[in-house]
Amino acid sequence: MKKKMAKKICLLLVVLSPVSIFAQTKISGKIIEANSKKSIQGVTVSVVGNTAHTISNINGEFIITLANNVDVKQQLLKFTSVGYESKEQSLKDIDVSKLFIVELREDLVKLDEVVVTGQGLSVSKRRLSTNVTTISAEQIKGLPVNRIDQLLQSQVPNAQIKMAGGQAGGGSIIQTRGFNSAFANSTPIIYVDGVRVDNLNTAATLGMSLSGGTAQGTATSSLADIPVENIEKIEFINGGAATTLYGSDAANGVLQIFTKKSGSGKANIGVQADMGLEKGTGDFFYFKRTKELLFRDAFTQRYSVTADGGNSDFGFSAAASYAANNGYIIHDNNKSDKFDFRAGFHAKISNKVTYESSITYGRQTLTRNRNGNSGGYSALWFLENGASKVIGGGFNYKLDSASTEEYARIRSFVDSAEMLQNNASLVNRFQTSQVIKYQALKNLLFKATAGIDYRAQTEQSIVTNAFNRLIKSASTGSISKFDRNYWGITLELTGQHEAKVGDFSFLTTAGTQLFKNTDRQVAYSGQDLLDGGLTVGLGATRNANEYYAEIVSSGVYLQENIGYKNRYFLDLGIRGDNNSAFGSTIGTQWYPKVGVSYILSSEPFFQNWDQNILTTVKFRANYGVAGNFPPPFVNETTLTPGGFDGKQAIGFGQSGNTDIKPEKSYSKEIGFDFGLFRNRVLLTATYFNNQTKDALFIVPPASSTGQDSYYRNIGVIENKGFEFAVMASVIETKDFDLKIRASANTVDNLVVSSGGAASFNLSGMSTRTIQTVVKEGYPVGYISGYYGYFNADGTYKSSDPQAFLGSTISKLTGSFGLNIRYKRLSFFANADYQQGGYFANWNKQFRFNYGASTEGVPAAEVAKNGTLNWLNFSQLFVDKSDFLKIRTMGINYTFDKANLGNAFKRLSVGISAVNPFNFTASDADPEAIMPGGAQGQGSATTGGVAYAQFSAPRQFIATIKVNF
Numbered sequence: 001m002k003k004k005m006a007k008k009i010c011l012l013l014v015v016l017s018p019v020s021i022f023a024q025t026k027i028s029g030k031i032i033e034a035n036s037k038k039s040i041q042g043v044t045v046s047v048v049g050n051t052a053h054t055i056s057n058i059n060g061e062f063i064i065t066l067a068n069n070v071d072v073k074q075q076l077l078k079f080t081s082v083g084y085e086s087k088e089q090s091l092k093d094i095d096v097s098k099l100f101i102v103e104l105r106e107d108l109v110k111l112d113e114v115v116v117t118g119q120g121l122s123v124s125k126r127r128l129s130t131n132v133t134t135i136s137a138e139q140i141k142g143l144p145v146n147r148i149d150q151l152l153q154s155q156v157p158n159a160q161i162k163m164a165g166g167q168a169g170g171g172s173i174i175q176t177r178g179f180n181s182a183f184a185n186s187t188p189i190i191y192v193d194g195v196r197v198d199n200l201n202t203a204a205t206l207g208m209s210l211s212g213g214t215a216q217g218t219a220t221s222s223l224a225d226i227p228v229e230n231i232e233k234i235e236f237i238n239g240g241a242a243t244t245l246y247g248s249d250a251a252n253g254v255l256q257i258f259t260k261k262s263g264s265g266k267a268n269i270g271v272q273a274d275m276g277l278e279k280g281t282g283d284f285f286y287f288k289r290t291k292e293l294l295f296r297d298a299f300t301q302r303y304s305v306t307a308d309g310g311n312s313d314f315g316f317s318a319a320a321s322y323a324a325n326n327g328y329i330i331h332d333n334n335k336s337d338k339f340d341f342r343a344g345f346h347a348k349i350s351n352k353v354t355y356e357s358s359i360t361y362g363r364q365t366l367t368r369n370r371n372g373n374s375g376g377y378s379a380l381w382f383l384e385n386g387a388s389k390v391i392g393g394g395f396n397y398k399l400d401s402a403s404t405e406e407y408a409r410i411r412s413f414v415d416s417a418e419m420l421q422n423n424a425s426l427v428n429r430f431q432t433s434q435v436i437k438y439q440a441l442k443n444l445l446f447k448a449t450a451g452i453d454y455r456a457q458t459e460q461s462i463v464t465n466a467f468n469r470l471i472k473s474a475s476t477g478s479i480s481k482f483d484r485n486y487w488g489i490t491l492e493l494t495g496q497h498e499a500k501v502g503d504f505s506f507l508t509t510a511g512t513q514l515f516k517n518t519d520r521q522v523a524y525s526g527q528d529l530l531d532g533g534l535t536v537g538l539g540a541t542r543n544a545n546e547y548y549a550e551i552v553s554s555g556v557y558l559q560e561n562i563g564y565k566n567r568y569f570l571d572l573g574i575r576g577d578n579n580s581a582f583g584s585t586i587g588t589q590w591y592p593k594v595g596v597s598y599i600l601s602s603e604p605f606f607q608n609w610d611q612n613i614l615t616t617v618k619f620r621a622n623y624g625v626a627g628n629f630p631p632p633f634v635n636e637t638t639l640t641p642g643g644f645d646g647k648q649a650i651g652f653g654q655s656g657n658t659d660i661k662p663e664k665s666y667s668k669e670i671g672f673d674f675g676l677f678r679n680r681v682l683l684t685a686t687y688f689n690n691q692t693k694d695a696l697f698i699v700p701p702a703s704s705t706g707q708d709s710y711y712r713n714i715g716v717i718e719n720k721g722f723e724f725a726v727m728a729s730v731i732e733t734k735d736f737d738l739k740i741r742a743s744a745n746t747v748d749n750l751v752v753s754s755g756g757a758a759s760f761n762l763s764g765m766s767t768r769t770i771q772t773v774v775k776e777g778y779p780v781g782y783i784s785g786y787y788g789y790f791n792a793d794g795t796y797k798s799s800d801p802q803a804f805l806g807s808t809i810s811k812l813t814g815s816f817g818l819n820i821r822y823k824r825l826s827f828f829a830n831a832d833y834q835q836g837g838y839f840a841n842w843n844k845q846f847r848f849n850y851g852a853s854t855e856g857v858p859a860a861e862v863a864k865n866g867t868l869n870w871l872n873f874s875q876l877f878v879d880k881s882d883f884l885k886i887r888t889m890g891i892n893y894t895f896d897k898a899n900l901g902n903a904f905k906r907l908s909v910g911i912s913a914v915n916p917f918n919f920t921a922s923d924a925d926p927e928a929i930m931p932g933g934a935q936g937q938g939s940a941t942t943g944g945v946a947y948a949q950f951s952a953p954r955q956f957i958a959t960i961k962v963n964f
Contacts, residue, residue, distance in 0.1 A: 025072050026311075027096045028265075031060040031079060034103040035732050042137050042232065042260075043081040043104065048088070049442035050075075052312040052348065057264040058905050058963050061099075064312045067351055072096055079104060082136030082233050086112040086124075108682040108727045109616045109675035110134070111599065117235040117256045121447060121496040121509055127561050129571045129595025129622040130242035131671060131686060133157065135234040137260075142828060143888055144274060144912040144957045146302060146323050146338065148257070149174070149223045153887045154815040154830035156236050157725040157743030158686075159253070162927045164943065166281065166950035168325065168336035168366040169425060171221045176238050178719030178749040178809060179780040179940040180251045180665045180692045182762065183711075184628035186940055188236070188253035189246055190223070193344075193358045193433035195451025195490045196515050198222045220457060225362050225429050227340035229304055229319035232260045240667025240690055241624025244593035245557045247513075247577040248627040251665040251692070259358050261344035262315025263308030268905065269964040274302040276957035280328040283918050284925040284951055286847065287399040289407070290383045293414050298328040300955055310345075318343040328953050329379075331419045333369035338362070356435040361428075368423040372842075372948025377417055377471045380948035383410075385843050386850030392417075392471050397852045416470055422462035430454045443498040453488040464531045477529035479536055488517040505563040512556045521547040549632040552580040559593075567602035571595035571622065583635045583658040591664075595622030601675070616675030623669075627662035630696060634711050635660045655710045663713070665692045671723075681728040692717040697757040697774075714755025717780065721747040737821040744814040749779040749807070759784075759802075764945050767802055770840045770874060772944040779807040781942030783840050788873025794858030796865060799872045806838030806878050808944035824896065829889040834926075837881040841924045842947040845870065845877040881926035886917040892959075906963040914955040925951040 031040045039060025046053035047064065056062040066072055072091055079087045085107040094100055107113065111126040115134060125132060135155050145151050149172040153161045159176040174187045187199045200222045235256040237243060243250035278298040282291035304321035320341045327335035344358035370378035372385070381387045388410065389397040395410050396402040402410060433451040440446060458481065465477040494511035523546075526539020536542055559573035573593040582589070600606060600617040638653030671686035695715030724744045731738040751774060759775035761767075764784075773784040787803035788796060815832040847853040849870040854862045856876045861869070890912025900907055920926060928949035 025066045025070070025096065026063055027066065027072070027077075027091070027094075028061070028063045029100045029102055031056045031062065031102045031104060033084075034105045036734050036737070040081060040084065040104060043079055043084070045264075046078050046080070047312075048076040048078050050351065050439065052351075053262075054264050054310075054312040054315065055260070055262045055308075057266075057308075058268050058270075062264040080114050082113065082134050083107065083110070083138065086114065106729060106732070107679065108729060109673065109679045110682075111616065111618065111673075115235055116258070117237050117254055121445065121494055123507060123561065126566075126599055126618070127507065127563060127569045127571070127597065129569070129597045129620045130237060130240075130669065131158070131620070131673075131684060132242070133159075133236045135236075137232055140228070140231065140234075142826075142890065142892055142910065142912075143830075144890060144910075144914055144955065144959065145888065146228060147221070147224045148226045148228060149221065150887075150914075151228055152234070152236075152255075154817060154832045157741070157815060158238060158723045158745055159236060160745075160810075160813040160832065160834065162943075163952045164941075164949075165371070165928050166334075166952045167368055167371070168327070168334050169220050169224045169364060169427070172223060173941050173943060174252075175809075175813075176253055177240075177688060177690060177721065178747040179942060180239065180690065180717060180719065181628050181663050181695060182715075182717075182760075182774045182780055182940050183631065183696050184249075184251070184663065184940070186252055187223075188239075188255045189243075189250055190226075191254065191256045192226065192360070192431055192453075193257070193259055193356075193451070194435060194449040194492065195431065195433045195453060196488060196517075197226070197431060197453040198455045198486045198488060198517070220366065220425050220427060220459070222455065225338075225364055225427050225455075226257070227319070227321065227342050227360060227362055229306060229321050229340065230259050230317055230342045230344065232258045234258070238688070239626050239665055240669055240688065241593045241595055241622035241626075243626045244573055244591045244624040245559060245575050246626065247555045247557075247575050247591060248553060248579050248589060248629040248662045250626040251628050251663070251690075259342060259344050259360075260308060260317035261346045261356050261358060262317060263310050264315075265309065265311065267307060267309035270304075270306040270961065271964075272302075272304045272306075272959065272961040274300075274957050274959045276300055276955060278325055278328045279954045279956075281915065281918070281925075281951040281953055284920075284923060284928070286384055286843070286853065286923065289399045289402075290380070293383060293411055294329055294379050294418070296328060296330055298326050298334075298953075300325040300957070313348045314345070316343070316345040327367060329369055329418065329950075330415065331421070333367055333418055333421055334950075334953075335367040336364065338364035352439045354437045356433075356437070358431075358433045360431040363429075364427050366425040366427075368425060369418065369421045370423065371950065376473060377467075378948055379414065379418065380843075380950065381846075382417075383414070385846040385948055386852030387846070389850045389852070397850055399852075413470070417467070420464055420467040420470065422460075422464070424460045426458045426460075428456045445496050447492075447494045447496075449490065449492040449494075451490045453486070453490075455484075455486040457484045457486075458482070462529075462534070464529075466531055476527060477531060477533070478525060478527045479529050479533065479539060480523070480525040481536060483520075483522045485520045486517060488515070490515050503565045505566070507561040507563070509559040509561075510557070512554070514552075514554045516550070516552045518551075519547075519549045550580065551629070551632050553629065554578050565602070567599040569597045571597070573624075577627070577662075579629045579662065581630045581632050581635060581660070582662070583660040585658050586661045589627065589662055589664075591625045591627060593622065593624030595620065595624070597621075611678060614674065614676060615679045616673070618673040619671075620673070621670040622667075624667050626665050626667070628665075628692075629662045630660050630711060657710055657712060659713070660696075660711060661694060661713055663692050663695050665690050680730075680732070682726065684723070684725045686723040687721075688723070689720040690718070691752075692719075697754050698760055699755075699757050712755070712757075714753075714757060716752040716755075718750045718752050719747055721745065735823050737819070739817075739819040741817040742814065744812065746812055747809065748811070749809050751776050751778060751780060762940060762942065764840075769871060770842060770845075770945055771802075772808055772942055773802075778804060779809050780940050781808045781944060782806065783808060783838060783878060783944050785840065785874035785878075786872050787875050788869070790858060790861065790873075794860035796861050796869045796872060803875075805840070805875050808839060808881070808942040809837055810834035810881060811836030824894045825891070826893075827889075827891045829886065831884060831886045833882075833884040835882045837926075838878050839881045839922075839924075839926050839929060839943065840874065840945045841877050841879045841922060842945050843924055844879075845874065848877070879922035879924060879926075882921035883926055884919040885915070885927075887915065889913050889916060890957075904962055904964060906961075908959075908961045910959040910961075912957050912959065914957070915952050916954060918951075925949075927951065 280295035302323040308317035526536040528540035557575040637656030694713035754776035764771035892910035929943040
């Protein structure tokens with residue numbers, strides 16, 4: 001009886017098994033480039049109206065699976081990839097039992113490229129009234145960099161990304177369309193897989209040390225610890241109408257990073273090794289001997305492993321890397337170690353539901369040395385700025401003319417001072433994104449996103465008694481530590497419905513978002529520390545301070561994109577935001593947008609014209625509002641507990657502002673996109689005019705109130721200019737490709753009104769020296785100092801205090817790029833430039849003060865007064881910040897697969913250089929500026945003061961990459 005029952009069960013399983021196991025149809029194909037016939041990796045293959053999708057592997061192959069109850073012949077496959085024309089392929093006439101070939105053509109114009117940024121869910125670029133810059137994995141895979149910000153340099157045509165120093169993990173400054181605020185971070189919002197991540201948009205309230213600050217003289221970038229592996233694509237849009245749907249902190253634009261979560265078919269494993277030399281950049285040193293005293297050739301290495309695979313039902317992608325550098329400054333200063341791991345996968349839960357997940361963990365340790373704004377001894381302050389005259393008992397401050405004996409004494413001192421440095425930074429970062437997509441109907445999609453970004457940063461600076469004795473300081477040993485813990489949570493629900501009625505098409509997007517971040521900063525120090533002590537508790541006296549900030553922002557948004565005959569488009573949208581930093585009298589803040597786009601080249605009459613010259617024409621125009629929310633808690637009225645006469649006392653804290661609201665940037669934009677010569681050339685031109693109203697300024701209260709200054713929405717800041725970009729596939733054959741790109745962007749920045757508020761300092765020193773200042777009628781962050789007048793004989797006469805000495809904002813910025821391929825050999829080069837701005841060369845001014853150089857000062861003044869008036873004519877030490885810098889260049893060779901046998905899928909080798917050439921209008925580096933590139937933490941980081949900061953180093957790297 002039992003045997004018969006077992007047979008029946010087995011028979012039932014056999015009958016049912018096709019439903020659960022064999023109830024699928026697998027469709028396989030290969031995707032190649034139409035001209036070169038090379039396989040294309042990373043192409044998304046999807047079934048229109050279905051959640052099924054996959055990605056082509058390294059050989060361009062894909063497998064997509066359809067359920068048994070689906071009529072295969074009625075299905076439509078869609079092929080999309082950044083940089084290629086989208087293509088739809090009906091399966092009606094395809095023999096799905098065999099592998100079929102799909103050819104894609106390179107697309108510079110990218111009208112039908114699908115993007116996410118600016119819409120909330122996928123949308124074709126042709127429907128957008130704004131420009132979205134897309135960077136593909138193919139574009140970035142050969143770049144020899146280990147940081148997102150370096151990776152983006154020269155790749156984003158309408159944004160400038162500057163490395164603000166040469167310290168390991170140091171900060172960068174991202175600027176696009178000027179500065180919309182004096183207090184808000186100029187870095188755009190950053191998303192990783194739909195989750196908003198830390199971009200240092202909260203102020204370093206306990207001092208710059210919390211971001212790497214004064215103890216070490218540089219900042220630790222929050223972009224530097226985002227892994228560069230496993231990236232599928234990056235999207236960037238400027239502020240204004242393009243970012244309206246992102247709400248109260250989107251005025252500076254949005255940067256979205258999408259990671260890989262799938263492969264195709266069998267697992268693909270890749271291994272890459274990068275090894276080479278890192279050399280300090282001495283191009284901007286005044287004394288030739290500085291370089292030989294401080295620099296050494298460092299060994300830099302980086303190893304990464306990637307793996308991906310799967311099909312349309314389940315896919316995965318993972319990457320891990322380790323990078324190390326033993327430091328180009330003597331005694332292992334500027335050393336770094338970085339470990340990253342990222343994994344993502346997608347799973348098809350049902351025909352209508354898919355689940356996507358990504359997780360990232362990174363850890364980096366950085367060894368720092370003191371920069372100019374560290375105070376006391378720092379290497380460049382001592383050697384380059386003439387401070388060797390007064391530090392450590394005094395040395396020959398004219399380094400290059402020092403005798404053999406003097407030079408040996410200087411070398412011994414510097415060697416000991418650098419050996420006694422003990423500054424370190426540690427960053428741990430964890431990110432995760434969880435996404436569920438529900439295809440309720442063929443034309444209705446819902447997407448739910450939840451994610452976390454956690455970043456823990458510790459900065460440590462130890463000053464030993466031995467170091468103090470060396471520099472002849474009366475101070476005792478000390479240890480200072482600074483912790484910053486950032487915790488961000490993102491929750492979002494979005495729905496998108498697509499409908500077609502005759503010649504009309506409607507794309508409706510609606511959603512809601514909650515974003516919360518907390519920022520806890522702790523500063524603690526110990527004084528009178530014995531040498532060898534590594535903890536604050538060992539100090540005879542100890543101090544501590546703590547700061548906590550919390551921002552909660554919630555919003556709803558609705559957007560309607562209406563198309564007519566697939567060439568006329570109207571884009572309407574609105575977002576409503578509530579934020580915990582708003583005043584109690586401020587309700588929901590609304591951000592509207594309206595835009596139009598017109599594809600002239602889709603008109604029937606245009607199709608009858610000669611397409612060999614003008615192939616594609618798109619006009620676009622829009623108006624929109626985006627914002628910057630106020631600093632947390634400034635809306636609250638507070639009291640400050642303290643002590644008086646040995647007892648507890650209460651004093652005034654901040655007066656608060658119940659009417660405080662976000663700064664709002666009102667943006668008008670008009671642009672044109674032209675595809676020339678059968679779309680072999682793309683030319684884009686855009687004019688923008690952004691006006692920030694309700695800009696925050698500091699207003700001092702009446703002194704009789706006993707209260708502190710407070711924020712008010714009383715200012716107006718204007719930015720306007722043009723953006724031009726060109727991309728051209730000059731030659732495109734099976735054996736030879738030549739591609740070029742270039743961009744030029746202008747900006748005019750002006751504080752139109754300060755609402756009667758007095759001018760205030762952004763960075764710099766004091767009103768008696770050099771500052772970067774915000775004042776009505778001038779650009780944000782202009783250089784302020786004493787402007788001196790001279791008699792006819794060249795001697796000093798008089799000066800104007802706090803005079804305008806030049807704008808720190810360059811009027812013209814842009815980039816260049818070149819890619820050449822001959823068969824399997826390829827060459828690339830990337831560069832960027834700026835022109836029309838100024839910076840205060842504080843290094844030069846100090847050299848004059850100490851007598852190390854009198855360059856630029858009239859000889860008669862030096863003969864009569866020496867260096868007495870060194871602060872009275874600061875305009876003589878203001879230089880042009882113009883530069884042209886080659887960021888990356890290299891050559892790669894990919895071996896023919898036929899010669900590799902079955903062991904490898906792909907093998908490539910390459911040699912590259914990072915920061916190989918600098919061409920500047922000044923003898924100082926206009927990028928190596930104070931405050932070390934804190935990414936605009938708590939203010940607009942316009943830069944403007946060069947003060948004993950190291951320049952970004954050079955790297956020469958050999959690479960080998962193998963795929964199994």
